[in-house]
Amino acid sequence: xxPRTQEKINxxxxxxxxxxxxxxxxxxxxxxxxxxxxxxxxxxxxxxxILMANVLRDEAxxxxxxxxxxxxxRKADLLRAVLRxxxxxxxxxxxxxxxxGEGGKKRxxxxxxxGNWIKRCPGTKKHICCNYYVIGNAIGxxxxxxxxxxxxxxxxxxxxxxxxxxxxxxxxLKEFLRQNAGVHLRIGTGEFSDSLALDKHTGLSxxxxxxxxxxxxxxLELKTKSxxxxxxxxxxxRGQTVFAWSVxxxxxxxxxELGTEALKNRIAAAKRCVAAGYSVxxxxxxxIFYAGWEREYQAVVDLIFASxxxxxxxxISLGALRYPLALKDIIEEKFPHSRITLGxxxxxxxxxxxxxxxxxxxxxxxxxxxxxxxAKEVYIYxxxxxxxxxxxxxxxxxxxxxxxxYFKFRSSDGHYIMHV
Numbered sequence: 001x002x003p004r005t006q007e008k009i010n011x012x013x014x015x016x017x018x019x020x021x022x023x024x025x026x027x028x029x030x031x032x033x034x035x036x037x038x039x040x041x042x043x044x045x046x047x048x049x050i051l052m053a054n055v056l057r058d059e060a061x062x063x064x065x066x067x068x069x070x071x072x073x074r075k076a077d078l079l080r081a082v083l084r085x086x087x088x089x090x091x092x093x094x095x096x097x098x099x100x101g102e103g104g105k106k107r108x109x110x111x112x113x114x115g116n117w118i119k120r121c122p123g124t125k126k127h128i129c130c131n132y133y134v135i136g137n138a139i140g141x142x143x144x145x146x147x148x149x150x151x152x153x154x155x156x157x158x159x160x161x162x163x164x165x166x167x168x169x170x171x172x173l174k175e176f177l178r179q180n181a182g183v184h185l186r187i188g189t190g191e192f193s194d195s196l197a198l199d200k201h202t203g204l205s206x207x208x209x210x211x212x213x214x215x216x217x218x219x220l221e222l223k224t225k226s227x228x229x230x231x232x233x234x235x236x237x238r239g240q241t242v243f244a245w246s247v248x249x250x251x252x253x254x255x256x257e258l259g260t261e262a263l264k265n266r267i268a269a270a271k272r273c274v275a276a277g278y279s280v281x282x283x284x285x286x287x288i289f290y291a292g293w294e295r296e297y298q299a300v301v302d303l304i305f306a307s308x309x310x311x312x313x314x315x316i317s318l319g320a321l322r323y324p325l326a327l328k329d330i331i332e333e334k335f336p337h338s339r340i341t342l343g344x345x346x347x348x349x350x351x352x353x354x355x356x357x358x359x360x361x362x363x364x365x366x367x368x369x370x371x372x373x374x375a376k377e378v379y380i381y382x383x384x385x386x387x388x389x390x391x392x393x394x395x396x397x398x399x400x401x402x403x404x405x406y407f408k409f410r411s412s413d414g415h416y417i418m419h420v
Contacts, residue, residue: 190223285319319383
């Protein structure tokens, strides 16, 4: 049993603890099942303000426990269905993929950006930040990823806001690039939306690529889960733009990244960008931890390097699943098919739910090994992780890496800079 699951049971009163332990024994729930089903029980008891023992007296649960003819695996599957029915009584259907465009399910609104367009990524408390800068050109996304923090923003459920006073954007951006001449920064548009999925509505990426091509200090990163690149392939980018894809195994794409392009299509789009002279990057973020994750994530790495020459991959980031506590109920209500909230997650110093530190270290260490088997020199970094996890996972990059100058790591409070 996972330590956190055991701790939750230990905190129960003696009668409650006995009821739960009897439940685990009756259904012969081992290591993997126990954490999932116990989480259901705690959620139901907390939601309905009832004792755990009362939850376990549900007739569907007791009758299933008494059925000695069912095979163990079948009984566990039926128990899951019962618990999910109790946990989600209305059982809404998974939302259909949201098409992009003004005729889709999300309305596109246009507005004036009244604040600063360019901001440094705020990072997260007591975790290391890579000193990334973001252009706030839109809020909202045509895709519907279960884990996206934008679900916590009320308006993002109904509309996408595109800020289109681009004269102000380019005036600010030109001055920003001038003031930071020689510093070497990465600047992107994919923080609050997808960089390319809405580009046919904005035309912004072409203008940005052309602007960045006129200087040599900074890189533009266009991060996406789409394949909308063909209208940008013939531009004279002069190597100052990197196209980047968020990637996950196809299993995760289908169940958690609703409305997005299939993994193979994303890699094919990256291949077209490389043929046009661009460098590309990949973000394994969020990495989802589940039985057999290693095999499926290694297959993603295999596919990338079977399609893209290693020297054309600018960087690869690794980030484990994390989300604010408030997002847990939103995910479970909007996406009852999703299982991402059922893992052993606990609140970190930044108040986000994360996998336990040893799990994250294992994930990042193995992922680095998968990548290094193909590319000894590609720049690898962790997104929003602690210094201890960086050290535990052994993330290292060569000093002569051509992209190292674009990464200046700092804590969110700015107290130190770490070079890797």
